[in-house]
Amino acid sequence: MSTPKTKTASQPPETTEGAIPKGRAFWWKLMDTDVGIIPLPFYLILIILLIAFTATKGITGELAMVIAISAVFAFTLGEIGNRLPLLRKIGGGAVLVTFIPSLLGYLGWVPDPMKKAVGDFFTSSKILNLFIAAVIVGSILxxxxxxxxxxxxxxxxxxxAGSVLAVVAGTAVGTALGLGLHDTFFFTVVPIMAGGVGEGAIPLTIGYSQILGMEQGAALARVLPPIMVGNLTAVILAGALALLGKKYPNLTGNGQLQAGGGSDDILDLEDGQKPARFDLKGVAAGGIVAVTLYLLGVLANELLGWPAPVVMLFAAVLLALAHGVSPRLQGGLKMVYRFALTAVAFPLLFTFSLIQTPWQSLVAGFAPANLITIVTTVVAMVAGGFFTARWVKLHPIETAMITSTHSGMGGAGDIAILTAADRMRLMPFAQIATRIGGGLTVAGALILISIVH
Structure with a gap:
C-alpha cells in the first residue's frame, strides 16, 4: 500500500499556472448557457439590436436579419415551452413555437417590418422544402x-387502419353532434387527412368549388380550422406518446420504428462498414446530394405533375437500397440532418405559424362540436396505428406518431409533430403518411363527392 507523498522543503511549491481567473470562468459560463442555440450574452445583444433596428426603421429582408428575428422569437418560445411545468412533458417547446406566433401576429406583437421580412424570405426562398429535403435525404441515407x-x-x-378508424369515428361523432353527415365527412374529417394546406386543402377546395359550385375561398375558410386544430391535437398527442414511452419502455423504440431489428443507425450497417470520421467536405457533399435529389423532385413535378417530395423520397430510398452512397457521404448526410434539426427546425416552425397559420382559423376550430369531432378523428387515427403496430412487428409508439402525421399541416406539421416527440428520425415514414396518404385522401374524397353530389 503506497503512502501519500508529503511536501518537503526541496519540492517546488504548487503552481497556479493554467488556473482560469474567476471573471473569465464566469463569462465563459454565461457564454456556454444557451437560449436554444444562442449563447446568452449574444441572445441579449440580439434583442437590443432588433429593438434598435425597429426603432430606426432599419429592419430589412437580408438573410442575417431574417435569421436573427426568427431565431430570437423561436428559441425564446421554445425555452418557455420546455420549462412550463405540465407542457414541457409533452413537447411544450414545439407546441408553443407552432401556434403562439400566430397569436403574436394577430395581436400585432411582432412588428410589421419583422413580419414582412421573414414572410417575404419564407415565401420566396421556399426554405421549408430545402429543410425537408435535408431531413428526408439525410435520415434515409x-x-x-x-x-x-x-x-x-x-x-x-x-x-x-388508423385512417379507416379516423373516418368512422370522426364522421359518427360529428354527425351525432349535429354537424351533418355530409359536412362532417367532407369539410372536417377529410381536410384533417388531406396532407396540409398547400398539397391538401388547396387542391381539395378547388375540386369542391368545381363540383359543388361554391367559391374556393369559402371552401378554404371552412376546411382550414380542422386542419389547424387537427395538427395541434397531433402535436400534443405526439408529446404525450413520448411521455408514455418513458413510463413503458417496452412500447417504444426511442425513435427506431422496427421492433427487434437492431439499431437503425449507420454505425450498425449489415456489411460491417463504418462511416468515416467527421469530414467537413463530406458534410458539404452530403448537402449537395440532398439539394440534387430535391431538384430532381422539382423537375418531376414540372414535367410529370408528380409531387416533388414523394419523388425525392423514393429517389433517396432507391439510392439507399442500391448502396449508392459511400460511408463518407453517409456520415456527411447524417451531420446535415442533425444540423437541420438543431438549428433550423424551430425558426421554421415560428415563421410558418406567423405567416401561414391564421389565428382566426384556430379559434374557429375550438367551437365545441368542431373541437370534439376533430380531436376524436385524430385520436382514432393515432389509436389505429398504435394497436395495429404489433401485427407488423413495429414499435407501437413510433407507429402511432407516424400515423398522427397523417393529420398534420403538411411538411411543417410533420416537423412540429415529430419535434414535440423528439422523433425527427421518423420523417421519411411521416412523409409517406402525409404526402401519399394525403394525396390518396384528396383523390378519394373528390371522386366520392362527385358521385354523391
Missing part, C-alpha cells in the same frame, strides 16, 4: 437498409 426496407412496406398497414 443514414439508415440501416434492412430497417428501411421493412419499415416502408409495413407502415402502410397501421396507416390504413
Amino acid at each position: 443514414s439508415m440501416n437498409r434492412q430497417v428501411l426496407i421493412k419499415g416502408f412496406f409495413k407502415i402502410f398497414v397501421p396507416l390504413l
Whole structure:
C-alpha cells in the first residue's frame, strides 16, 4: 500500500499556472448557457439590436436579419415551452413555437417590418422544402437498409387502419353532434387527412368549388380550422406518446420504428462498414446530394405533375437500397440532418405559424362540436396505428406518431409533430403518411363527392 507523498522543503511549491481567473470562468459560463442555440450574452445583444433596428426603421429582408428575428422569437418560445411545468412533458417547446406566433401576429406583437421580412424570405426562398429535403435525404441515407426496407412496406398497414378508424369515428361523432353527415365527412374529417394546406386543402377546395359550385375561398375558410386544430391535437398527442414511452419502455423504440431489428443507425450497417470520421467536405457533399435529389423532385413535378417530395423520397430510398452512397457521404448526410434539426427546425416552425397559420382559423376550430369531432378523428387515427403496430412487428409508439402525421399541416406539421416527440428520425415514414396518404385522401374524397353530389 503506497503512502501519500508529503511536501518537503526541496519540492517546488504548487503552481497556479493554467488556473482560469474567476471573471473569465464566469463569462465563459454565461457564454456556454444557451437560449436554444444562442449563447446568452449574444441572445441579449440580439434583442437590443432588433429593438434598435425597429426603432430606426432599419429592419430589412437580408438573410442575417431574417435569421436573427426568427431565431430570437423561436428559441425564446421554445425555452418557455420546455420549462412550463405540465407542457414541457409533452413537447411544450414545439407546441408553443407552432401556434403562439400566430397569436403574436394577430395581436400585432411582432412588428410589421419583422413580419414582412421573414414572410417575404419564407415565401420566396421556399426554405421549408430545402429543410425537408435535408431531413428526408439525410435520415434515409443514414439508415440501416434492412430497417428501411421493412419499415416502408409495413407502415402502410397501421396507416390504413388508423385512417379507416379516423373516418368512422370522426364522421359518427360529428354527425351525432349535429354537424351533418355530409359536412362532417367532407369539410372536417377529410381536410384533417388531406396532407396540409398547400398539397391538401388547396387542391381539395378547388375540386369542391368545381363540383359543388361554391367559391374556393369559402371552401378554404371552412376546411382550414380542422386542419389547424387537427395538427395541434397531433402535436400534443405526439408529446404525450413520448411521455408514455418513458413510463413503458417496452412500447417504444426511442425513435427506431422496427421492433427487434437492431439499431437503425449507420454505425450498425449489415456489411460491417463504418462511416468515416467527421469530414467537413463530406458534410458539404452530403448537402449537395440532398439539394440534387430535391431538384430532381422539382423537375418531376414540372414535367410529370408528380409531387416533388414523394419523388425525392423514393429517389433517396432507391439510392439507399442500391448502396449508392459511400460511408463518407453517409456520415456527411447524417451531420446535415442533425444540423437541420438543431438549428433550423424551430425558426421554421415560428415563421410558418406567423405567416401561414391564421389565428382566426384556430379559434374557429375550438367551437365545441368542431373541437370534439376533430380531436376524436385524430385520436382514432393515432389509436389505429398504435394497436395495429404489433401485427407488423413495429414499435407501437413510433407507429402511432407516424400515423398522427397523417393529420398534420403538411411538411411543417410533420416537423412540429415529430419535434414535440423528439422523433425527427421518423420523417421519411411521416412523409409517406402525409404526402401519399394525403394525396390518396384528396383523390378519394373528390371522386366520392362527385358521385354523391
